[in-house]
Amino acid sequence: MCLGIPGKVLETYQQDGLLMGKVDFGGAVRESCLAYTPDIEVGEYVIVHVGFAISTLSEKEAQETLEALRSVYLLEEELGPEEAG
Amino acid sequence: MKYISDYRDADLTQGLLQELRDCITQPWVVMEICGGQTHAFVRYGIDQLLPKHLTLVHGPGCPVCVTSLELIDKAIAIAAREDVIFTSYGDMLRVPGTERDLFSVRADGGDVRVVYSPLDAVRIAQKHPDREVVFFAIGFETTAPANAMSVVQAKALGLENFSLLVSQVRVPPAMHAILGSEESRVQGFLTAGHVCSVMGYWEYPPIAERYGVPMSVTGFEPLDLVQGLLDVVQMLEAGDVAVHNSYSRAVTFEGNQLAQKLLANTYETCDRAWRGIGVIADSGWRLNPAFEFFDAEKRFDVGDIQSKESEVCIAGEILQGLKIPTQCPAFGSLCTPEHPLGATMVSSEGACAAYYRYRRSPSSE
Amino acid sequence: MSADSIKMEGSVCPVPLQHEQKIVVGHGSGGRMTARLIAQRFLPAFDNEALAKGDDAGVVELAEAGRIAVSTDAHIVVPLFFPGGDIGSLAVCGTVNDLAMVGAQPRWLTASFILEEGLAMTSLEAVIASMQAAAREAGVTIIAGDTKVAEHGKVDGMFISTAGVGWVPPGRCISGAGAQPGDVVLLSGTLGDHGIAVLAARGDLEFEVELESDIAPLNSMVEAILAAASGVHVLRDPTRGGLATTLNEIAFQSGVTIRLKENELPLRPAVSAACEMLGFDPLYVANEGKLTAIVAPEDAEQALAAMQHSPYGSDACVIGQVEEGPAQVVMETVIGGTRIVDVLAGEMLPRIC
Numbered sequence: 050m051c052l053g054i055p056g057k058v059l060e061t062y063q064q065d066g067l068l069m070g071k072v073d074f075g076g077a078v079r080e081s082c083l084a085y086t087p088d089i090e091v092g093e094y095v096i097v098h099v100g101f102a103i104s105t106l107s108e109k110e111a112q113e114t115l116e117a118l119r120s121v122y123l124l125e126e127e128l129g130p131e132e133a134g
Numbered sequence: 135m136k137y138i139s140d141y142r143d144a145d146l147t148q149g150l151l152q153e154l155r156d157c158i159t160q161p162w163v164v165m166e167i168c169g170g171q172t173h174a175f176v177r178y179g180i181d182q183l184l185p186k187h188l189t190l191v192h193g194p195g196c197p198v199c200v201t202s203l204e205l206i207d208k209a210i211a212i213a214a215r216e217d218v219i220f221t222s223y224g225d226m227l228r229v230p231g232t233e234r235d236l237f238s239v240r241a242d243g244g245d246v247r248v249v250y251s252p253l254d255a256v257r258i259a260q261k262h263p264d265r266e267v268v269f270f271a272i273g274f275e276t277t278a279p280a281n282a283m284s285v286v287q288a289k290a291l292g293l294e295n296f297s298l299l300v301s302q303v304r305v306p307p308a309m310h311a312i313l314g315s316e317e318s319r320v321q322g323f324l325t326a327g328h329v330c331s332v333m334g335y336w337e338y339p340p341i342a343e344r345y346g347v348p349m350s351v352t353g354f355e356p357l358d359l360v361q362g363l364l365d366v367v368q369m370l371e372a373g374d375v376a377v378h379n380s381y382s383r384a385v386t387f388e389g390n391q392l393a394q395k396l397l398a399n400t401y402e403t404c405d406r407a408w409r410g411i412g413v414i415a416d417s418g419w420r421l422n423p424a425f426e427f428f429d430a431e432k433r434f435d436v437g438d439i440q441s442k443e444s445e446v447c448i449a450g451e452i453l454q455g456l457k458i459p460t461q462c463p464a465f466g467s468l469c470t471p472e473h474p475l476g477a478t479m480v481s482s483e484g485a486c487a488a489y490y491r492y493r494r495s496p497s498s499e
Numbered sequence: 500m501s502a503d504s505i506k507m508e509g510s511v512c513p514v515p516l517q518h519e520q521k522i523v524v525g526h527g528s529g530g531r532m533t534a535r536l537i538a539q540r541f542l543p544a545f546d547n548e549a550l551a552k553g554d555d556a557g558v559v560e561l562a563e564a565g566r567i568a569v570s571t572d573a574h575i576v577v578p579l580f581f582p583g584g585d586i587g588s589l590a591v592c593g594t595v596n597d598l599a600m601v602g603a604q605p606r607w608l609t610a611s612f613i614l615e616e617g618l619a620m621t622s623l624e625a626v627i628a629s630m631q632a633a634a635r636e637a638g639v640t641i642i643a644g645d646t647k648v649a650e651h652g653k654v655d656g657m658f659i660s661t662a663g664v665g666w667v668p669p670g671r672c673i674s675g676a677g678a679q680p681g682d683v684v685l686l687s688g689t690l691g692d693h694g695i696a697v698l699a700a701r702g703d704l705e706f707e708v709e710l711e712s713d714i715a716p717l718n719s720m721v722e723a724i725l726a727a728a729s730g731v732h733v734l735r736d737p738t739r740g741g742l743a744t745t746l747n748e749i750a751f752q753s754g755v756t757i758r759l760k761e762n763e764l765p766l767r768p769a770v771s772a773a774c775e776m777l778g779f780d781p782l783y784v785a786n787e788g789k790l791t792a793i794v795a796p797e798d799a800e801q802a803l804a805a806m807q808h809s810p811y812g813s814d815a816c817v818i819g820q821v822e823e824g825p826a827q828v829v830m831e832t833v834i835g836g837t838r839i840v841d842v843l844a845g846e847m848l849p850r851i852c
Binding site: 054073074080099 | 709
C-alpha cells in the first residue's frame with residue numbers, strides 16, 4: 050500500500066477532464082494524475098503512488114526534520130567517541 | 135533524488151539506532167502494519183540492528199496478502215473469460231488461488247495485463263470498446279483514491295465496458311481487531327505513512343487511547359523507520375500514550391480532504407474477509423449504489439466458487455503478528471517463492487517473502 | 500544463388516510479384532524468393548567467403564591447435580529497436596560476450612532468423628546492418644545462416660538464434676567455479692541500463708528516461724584484463740536476472756560467499772529513479788554490455804585499471820569480495836545493515852506496496 054515516491058512537477062495540463070502532470074522522479078519522468086493535489090505548482094514536489102499524487106511534499110517539513118535529527122544525533126559524531134555520552 | 139537519499143543517510147540512521155539502544159530499558163513489542171515498511175526493514179537490514187529488547191512484529195499491511203481467497207478465485211474466473219481483458223497491479227499475478235494464479239490464466243491464453251496505474255486500465259477500456267475491461271482494485275486507503283478515480287472517470291466518460299473487482303481494506307478496523315484480540319502482545323504501533331497521507335491520522339488517537347498503545351506515523355526510508363521506532367520506544371519508556379507524526383513532510387493530521395471526499399462519494403464501508411484472519415466488521419470498502427453498474431462481482435456471474443486454503447499455511451498467524459515467518463515449519467522448504475502456499479510468500483511485501491529473500495534462515499547473520 | 504532477373508508481373512504471370520516492401524511467407528519457402536532475399540539482403544552485409552560460397556555449412560580454417568569454445572543463444576526482444584541498439588546488435592554482442600567470458604577469442608557466428616510475415620523490409624535491413632557493424636567491431640564474421648518465415652502473429656517481428664565459435668588460448672582456465680576466498684569482485688560499469696531502456700521503449704508502463712541500452716562487445720576488454728592480470732578467476736556477463744543472479748550462480752559453483760557493498764554499486768540516476776518508481780531492484784535488471792570479474796587480490800589493481808582503460812569500462816569499480824562461507828551472496832546495505840541477495844524468482848513486475 051506504500052510504494053509512494055517523491056517527484057518534481059515539471060508541467061501540468063488537463064486531459065479528459067482530469068488535472069495531469071509530468072513528474073520527474075530524479076531521472077525517470079512519468080505522467081501522473083494531480084487531481085488530488087490541485088494547488089500544486091510547477092517545481093514543487095508530490096508523493097506519487099500508482100500514477101497519482103496523493104500528497105504534496107513539504108520541503109519545509111523535510112528540511113526541518115533533517116536539521117532537527119542532525120543536530121541531536123550527529124552531535125556524537127562531531128564530538129568524537131571519547132566525549133560522546 | 136533529493137528527498138530519498140537524505141533519508142538513507144548512514145551516519146544519521148546509525149546515530150538514531152544508537153539512541154534507540156541507549157534509551158530502551160525493558161522489552162517492548164512494536165508492530166508495523168504496512169507491507170512496504172516490512173519490506174524496507176528487512177531489505178536494509180534494519181531489523182538486525184535493533185536492540186535485543188525490541189521485538190518488531192509485522193501486521194497484515196499487505197493488501198495482496200489479505201485479499202480473500204474467494205476474491206482471488208473470482209478474479210481468476212473472470213480473467214479466464216474470452217470477452218474480458220483483466221487488468222491488475224503486478225503484485226497480484228502470482229498470488230495462489232485454490233487451483234492456480236492469474237499468471238497461469240495468462241499462460242492458458244487469458245488476456246491478463248499488468249498496469250502501473252488504474253487510469254491505464256481506463257485507457258484500455260477506451261481503446262477496446264468491444265471487450266469487457268475489468269480492473270482488480272486492491273489496496274488500503276493509500277491506493278483507494280486512485281482506484282476510485284478510475285471508476286469515476288469511467289462513469290464520466292460513459293465507458294460501459296469498464297468494471298472494478300473491489301478488494302479495498304481499511305487499517306483502523308484491522309488495528310482494533312489486532313489490539314483487541316486476547317492474544318495480542320503489541321504495545322506500540324508504527325502507522326502506515328502513505329495511508330496517513332490520504333486519511334490523515336485523526337482516526338488513531340481514539341484507538342491509541344482505548345488500548346493504551348502509543349503510535350507514530352512513520353515513513354519508508356531507513357531514517358524514517360528508525361525515527362518512528364525511536365519515537366514509539368521513547369513514549370513507551372515514559373509511559374506516554376499519544377499519536378505522533380514522524381512523517382510530517384508527507385502527512386498532516388487531517389490528511390488529503392479532497393481524496394477523502396471522493397472516497398466518500400464512491401465507496402461505502404462493508405465487512406470484509408481478510409485472508410488468514412477472517413471477517414473483520416466494517417473493514418472494507420465497496421462501490422456504493424451510485425456505482426453499482428461498475429461492480430464486476432455484480433456484472434459477472436461468479437457466485438458459485440468453492441475456495442480452499444492450504445492446511446499447512448500459517449499466514450493468518452503471521453499477519454496478526456503472532457508468529458514470524460521463520461517459525462513456520464513449511465518456511466523455506468515446502469513453501470518458497472517458487473511454490474508458495476500462501477499469499478505472504480508471494481507478494482514481495484509479504485512478511486514470508488521478505489524474510490525468505492533477505493534472511494533465508496533463522497541463524498544467518 | 501544468383502539474383503533472379505525475370506521481372507514479369509501481373510495476373511497472367513505465374514511468377515510472384517517482387518515483394519520488396521514486406522516479408523511474405525514466400526521468402527521462407529526455400530525457393531527463388533528466399534534465394535533473392537539472401538543474395539540481396541544478407542550476403543552483401545555479412546560479406547565473407549565462407550558464407551558467399553552458399554554451401555549447407557560454412558567451412559573455415561582454424562590455424563591454432565588447442566580448444567574451441569562454442570556458445571548458443573536465442574534472442575527475443577520487444578521492441579525490436581530501442582535507444583542504444585536493436586535485436587541484431589543484441590544477438591551479435593550477446594554471443595561474442597558468452598565466448599569472451601570463458602576466455603575464448605570469438606571468431607565465427609551463425610545467425611538463424613525467424614521472420615514474421617508482414618515485417619517491413621526496412622526493419623530487416625536495419626537489423627542486418629546493425630549486426631554487421633557489431634560483428635566488425637568485435638572482429639567476428641557470420642559464416643552460416645538460415646531464414647524462415649512464420650505466419651503473421653506467431654512471432655514478434657523477428658526472433659534471432661545464434662551460435663558462436665571461438666578459440667581458447669592455451670593456459671586459460673576461467674570458470675564460475677574458480678572464485679576463492681580473498682578474491683576481489685569487480686564490475687565494469689553501471690547496472691540496469693539495458694533492462695530499463697528496453698522497458699521504457701516498450702511503452703506499456705509509459706515512463707520516459709534519458710537512457711540507452713548498454714549493448715556492447717566485451718572481448719577486447721577481456722583481452723586487456725587477461726593481459727594485465729594473471730589471477731583472473733571468473734568472468735561473467737550479468738544478463739537476464741541481473742548481477743544478483745549471476746553472482747549467485749558463481750557463489751554456488753565455487754562454494755563461497757560473495758559480499759557486496761551497496762554503496763559501491765554504480766547506477767545511473769535514470770535507472771535508479773525508474774526502479775524506485777516501479778519497485779524494481781537494479782540488482783535484478785538485465786545488462787548487455789557489462790561484466791563482472793573475480794580476481795586474486797594481488798591482481799585487482801591491474802585488472803581494474805585495464806577495465807577502466809577499455810572501451811565500455813570507464814565506470815569500472817570494486818564492488819565486493821569473496822569470503823569463506825555458505826554459497827550465497829550477501830550485501831552491506833547503504834545504512835550499514837546486512838541482507839541476503841537472492842536469485843530472481845519469476846518475473847519482476849511493478850508493485851504497489
